[in-house]
Amino acid sequence: MSAEVLTIGDELLRGEIVDSNKSYLSDRLLSLDIETRFHASVRDDPEDMAEAFRRARERSEIVLVSGGLGPTRDDLTIEVLARTFGHKLVLHEPSLAAMRAFFARFGRSMAKINEKQAWFPEGAEVLPNPIGTAPGTMLREGGTLFFCMPGVPRELYLMMDEQVLPRIAAARRGGPVVRSRLLRTFGLGESNLDELLADVATDGPVVLGFRTAFPDNYLRPLARGATAEEADARLARVVETIRARLGAMVYAEGEQTLEDVVGVRLRNAGRTLAVAESCTGGLLAERITSVPGASDYFLGGVVVYANEAKVRLLDVPEGLLAEHGAVSEAVARAMATGVRERFGADFGVATTGISGPGGGTPEKPVGTVWIAVATEESTHAESFLFPFERERHREVTCQVALDWIRRALLGEALVAPRYLRSGR
Amino acid sequence: MSAEVLTIGDELLRGEIVDSNKSYLSDRLLSLDIETRFHASVRDDPEDMAEAFRRARERSEIVLVSGGLGPTRDDLTIEVLARTFGHKLVLHEPSLAAMRAFFARFGRSMAKINEKQAWFPEGAEVLPNPIGTAPGTMLREGGTLFFCMPGVPRELYLMMDEQVLPRIAAARRGGPVVRSRLLRTFGLGESNLDELLADVATDGPVVLGFRTAFPDNYLRPLARGATAEEADARLARVVETIRARLGAMVYAEGEQTLEDVVGVRLRNAGRTLAVAESCTGGLLAERITSVPGASDYFLGGVVVYANEAKVRLLDVPEGLLAEHGAVSEAVARAMATGVRERFGADFGVATTGISGPGGGTPEKPVGTVWIAVATEESTHAESFLFPFERERHREVTCQVALDWIRRALLGEALVAPRYLRSGR
Numbered sequence: 107m108s109a110e111v112l113t114i115g116d117e118l119l120r121g122e123i124v125d126s127n128k129s130y131l132s133d134r135l136l137s138l139d140i141e142t143r144f145h146a147s148v149r150d151d152p153e154d155m156a157e158a159f160r161r162a163r164e165r166s167e168i169v170l171v172s173g174g175l176g177p178t179r180d181d182l183t184i185e186v187l188a189r190t191f192g193h194k195l196v197l198h199e200p201s202l203a204a205m206r207a208f209f210a211r212f213g214r215s216m217a218k219i220n221e222k223q224a225w226f227p228e229g230a231e232v233l234p235n236p237i238g239t240a241p242g243t244m245l246r247e248g249g250t251l252f253f254c255m256p257g258v259p260r261e262l263y264l265m266m267d268e269q270v271l272p273r274i275a276a277a278r279r280g281g282p283v284v285r286s287r288l289l290r291t292f293g294l295g296e297s298n299l300d301e302l303l304a305d306v307a308t309d310g311p312v313v314l315g316f317r318t319a320f321p322d323n324y325l326r327p328l329a330r331g332a333t334a335e336e337a338d339a340r341l342a343r344v345v346e347t348i349r350a351r352l353g354a355m356v357y358a359e360g361e362q363t364l365e366d367v368v369g370v371r372l373r374n375a376g377r378t379l380a381v382a383e384s385c386t387g388g389l390l391a392e393r394i395t396s397v398p399g400a401s402d403y404f405l406g407g408v409v410v411y412a413n414e415a416k417v418r419l420l421d422v423p424e425g426l427l428a429e430h431g432a433v434s435e436a437v438a439r440a441m442a443t444g445v446r447e448r449f450g451a452d453f454g455v456a457t458t459g460i461s462g463p464g465g466g467t468p469e470k471p472v473g474t475v476w477i478a479v480a481t482e483e484s485t486h487a488e489s490f491l492f493p494f495e496r497e498r499h500r501e502v503t504c505q506v507a508l509d510w511i512r513r514a515l516l517g518e519a520l521v522a523p524r525y526l527r528s529g530r
Numbered sequence: 531m532s533a534e535v536l537t538i539g540d541e542l543l544r545g546e547i548v549d550s551n552k553s554y555l556s557d558r559l560l561s562l563d564i565e566t567r568f569h570a571s572v573r574d575d576p577e578d579m580a581e582a583f584r585r586a587r588e589r590s591e592i593v594l595v596s597g598g599l600g601p602t603r604d605d606l607t608i609e610v611l612a613r614t615f616g617h618k619l620v621l622h623e624p625s626l627a628a629m630r631a632f633f634a635r636f637g638r639s640m641a642k643i644n645e646k647q648a649w650f651p652e653g654a655e656v657l658p659n660p661i662g663t664a665p666g667t668m669l670r671e672g673g674t675l676f677f678c679m680p681g682v683p684r685e686l687y688l689m690m691d692e693q694v695l696p697r698i699a700a701a702r703r704g705g706p707v708v709r710s711r712l713l714r715t716f717g718l719g720e721s722n723l724d725e726l727l728a729d730v731a732t733d734g735p736v737v738l739g740f741r742t743a744f745p746d747n748y749l750r751p752l753a754r755g756a757t758a759e760e761a762d763a764r765l766a767r768v769v770e771t772i773r774a775r776l777g778a779m780v781y782a783e784g785e786q787t788l789e790d791v792v793g794v795r796l797r798n799a800g801r802t803l804a805v806a807e808s809c810t811g812g813l814l815a816e817r818i819t820s821v822p823g824a825s826d827y828f829l830g831g832v833v834v835y836a837n838e839a840k841v842r843l844l845d846v847p848e849g850l851l852a853e854h855g856a857v858s859e860a861v862a863r864a865m866a867t868g869v870r871e872r873f874g875a876d877f878g879v880a881t882t883g884i885s886g887p888g889g890g891t892p893e894k895p896v897g898t899v900w901i902a903v904a905t906e907e908s909t910h911a912e913s914f915l916f917p918f919e920r921e922r923h924r925e926v927t928c929q930v931a932l933d934w935i936r937r938a939l940l941g942e943a944l945v946a947p948r949y950l951r952s953g954r
Contacts, residue, residue, distance in 0.1 A: 118553070119556055119566045119567065119568075119569060120556060120557070120560060120565070120566070121552070121553035121554065121557030121558075121559075121566070122553070122557075122741050122742070122743075123553065124548055124553045125548075125549070125552070125553065125569075126548045128545070128549070129542070129545035129546070129547065129548045129549065130545065131545070132544060132545030133544070133545030133546075134545075135545075136544060136545065141543065141544070141573075142543045142544070142545070143543065143572070143573065143578065144543075144570070144571070144572060144578070145542065145543060145549075145569070145570065145571035146568070146569065146570050146571075147552075147569035148567075148568060148569075149565075149567065154567065154568070317544075318546070319546075380839075381833075383812075383815075386816075387815055387816055387818070387819025387820070387824070388807075388812035388813065388814070388815025388816035388817075388818075388831060388833070389812065389816045390812070391807075391811055391812025391815075391816075391833040392810075392811055392812035392815075393812075394811070394812075395811025395812060395833070395835065396811070396921070398886070398887055398888060398920060399888060400811070400835070401835045401836070401889075404835050405836040405838075405839055406832065406834045406835045406839040406843070407812060407832070407833040408830065408831070408832050408833070408843070409812070409815040409830045409831040409833075410830045411819065411824070411828050411829060411830045412825070412829040412830055412873070414829075414873075414874070415804075415829055415830040415873055418872065418873075419832070419872065448842065448843065449836070449838075449839055449842075450838070463822055464822060464823060465825075496820075497820070
């Protein structure tokens with residue numbers, strides 16, 4: 107099926123916001139094995155919108171439209187869609203009632219202006235929006251299915267997953283049923299993955315997609331079947347094969363992040379964590395605490411940029427700093443054990459390195475970093491030379507640190523990502 | 531002039547990356563008072579690309595193309611552009627020499643495959659790329675100017691600013707000269723700004739654009755003139771008026787961030803900073819240390835999620851925590867003075883609050899936060915009730931904290947953003 111994504115709004119064309127809806131929608135279409143052929147955006151301009159709708163009908167079977175469903179004068183998507191294809195607008199009473207109930211929940215009465223959002227092109231199907239006021243619309247025009255969704259990302263995501271994707275799957279009657287999953291891996295490059303899984307991707311009704319999401323790599327196994335059961339069974343088999351080959355390299359599925367996984371595992375194990383950051387400058391703590399409820403297992407952290415702070419806050423011996431320098435195995439270990447003891451945590455994690463662009467020396471070039479994890483039993487420390495600029499250097503350092511906590515909780519070895527050059 | 535942005539690449543249509551080039555290019559066009567009418571993206575497919583080029587020529591005077599300039603088989607932009615409009619490709623010797631020199635600088639010899647990047651449509655102008663191997667192209671087709679630029683953001687940004695914008699300005703011969711600047715403000719909502727500057731926006735050749743960039747608001751004054759001197763003088767006058775009205779609400783111009791400004795001011799004043807974070811969880815330290823060279827003025831920080839950590843690391847008296855709770859004026863003050871003393875810094879900053887979604891009580895609902903700044907002389911603390919979800923709550927809390935450091939260094943009052951509801 108040929109698909110197209112059309113987003114609408116002056117703010118997009120003025121460059122005020124980066125349009126992430128398009129990539130989200132295209133990514134979700136891939137889960138049904140449908141490639142997007144065109145992305146387009148137009149302003150809140152009736153003529154440009156009408157022309158985009160006509161063109162989309164000519165060239166695409168699936169058209170995902172986002173934006174322009176609000177209550178204001180600028181929100182014209184439904185009105186222009188109806189006019190372009192010669193439909194009149196009709197009032198959808200259940201939507202009006204749902205909107206009134208939505209406002210009542212917040213103790214407010216609905217403004218007159220919102221009524222507009224309950225009118226739809228005759229013959230269209232209304233898609234409920236349980237978390238906002240603007241319902242979506244499905245309209246069939248000849249061989250083309252138009253889906254209009256809100257521009258607000260969380261409303262769009264929910265409507266795409268719960269309302270739109272099932273309807274697209276159903277519209278593809280006669281074709282195979284498609285099922286897919288997203289596996290997140292860390293520690294192997296794309297070519298390594300390709301090699302390890304070369305035979306998995308060649309099995310007729312199974313396709314294996316790769317996707318780089320620095321510093322991770324994602325795998326998207328996709329299976330087709332004559333029935334849902336057949337597709338599900340095939341997908342389960344290929345996921346099992348991948349997991350057997352990659353083991354702990356697969357850290358999560360779907361939308362779950364590495365910090366989510368670390369949080370779940372720490373909470374389930376009843377263990378606690380504290381972090382000591384030099385080069386990552388707070389990013390590690392920030393990622394850990396971005397997960398709601400992190401206070402259950404995260405006791406806290408220190409960002410020790412100055413050497414004196416390493417001594418005063420973490421009891422790193424001054425002699426170590428003088429002898430080895432701040433970016434060294436001895437100091438990384440002392441930071442990890444120091445922060446663990448200071449906070450009374452089960453795990454102490456430390457990062458110390460040179461993220462650049464300045465601060466490198468011939469012996470310790472920009473990119474050098476030491477990462478250490480301390481538990482009651484032992485401390486593991488390793489150095490890397492990550493050839494990335496400042497921001498990515500900090501990101502990948504945090505990813506290794508988080509991955510080591512995950513691995514420690516799983517009883518797995520604290521291995522280094524194979525695709526990253528090792529330092530001294 | 532009617533403008534269009536066309537980005538090219540399979541990775542865009544598969545949703546693997548969020549396409550920020552389009553918003554960047556449209557934003558830069560606005561600096562010349564040119565609105566973008568269309569955004570489009572196609573895959574690395576010669577037919578779809580050719581169709582997009584033809585269509586762009588029909589409907590737009592300026593077409594900014596990004597992507598597909600690399601050396602691989604998939605990189606087809608120049609070849610397809612030439613073929614679509616009936617040009618042959620010719621070798622541009624200076625580009626070939628520049629590419630060889632580029633590789634030589636990294637001690638490598640140029641691969642045969644890169645030669646492709648030195649071929650251009652006959653009659654096109656070559657746009658140098660000082661930081662990459664792919665030069666850009668300007669091609670005039672009838673009334674339409676095509677500019678092809680690399681997809682790599684930093685190469686694109688430089689080429690757009692240094693090569694493309696001056697050529698667009700020059701092509702608009704006869705029309706007025708346009709000059710604009712971007713002023714970043716924090717602390718006033720869009721409607722407040724609109725009110726304060728209502729008369730500024732109505733001065734014939736001067737237009738004032740507004741743009742929301744949570745939690746900031748940006749202003750883009752734009753001036754037209756018969757000559758560059760006239761436009762520059764008008765722009766200088768309007769910027770002066772805005773700055774006189776808004777005072778310290780304007781914190782920076784152009785691409786400079788609040789953490790950049792705070793860093794510059796701390797360094798120039800020879801002062802140092804340490805931070806104590808509870809609800810912001812490391813985000814404040816992360817933002818401060820995202821600026822290269824932050825170690826000149828940032829001594830470090832602590833993330834004290836657990837109460838025990840507040841006591842042990844910051845000397846917050848246990849009695850205060852028991853009496854007032856962690857989210858309180860007394861504890862915020864004790865954290866700010868504690869971290870200042872522990873690190874021996876000039877400024878100590880503290881955040882403690884309830885970012886949600888859990889953890890609220892009737893007395894201290896989700897959204898409550900205390901922010902404190904301690905200096906040798908005094909400590910300022912204030913509470914807010916920010917009605918934002920977790921991520922934005924943390925962002926705006928950090929923005930207020932950074933803004934207070936900036937204001938303290940300027941000798942300005944530590945005012946709260948007027949558009950944010952104040953808590954208890």
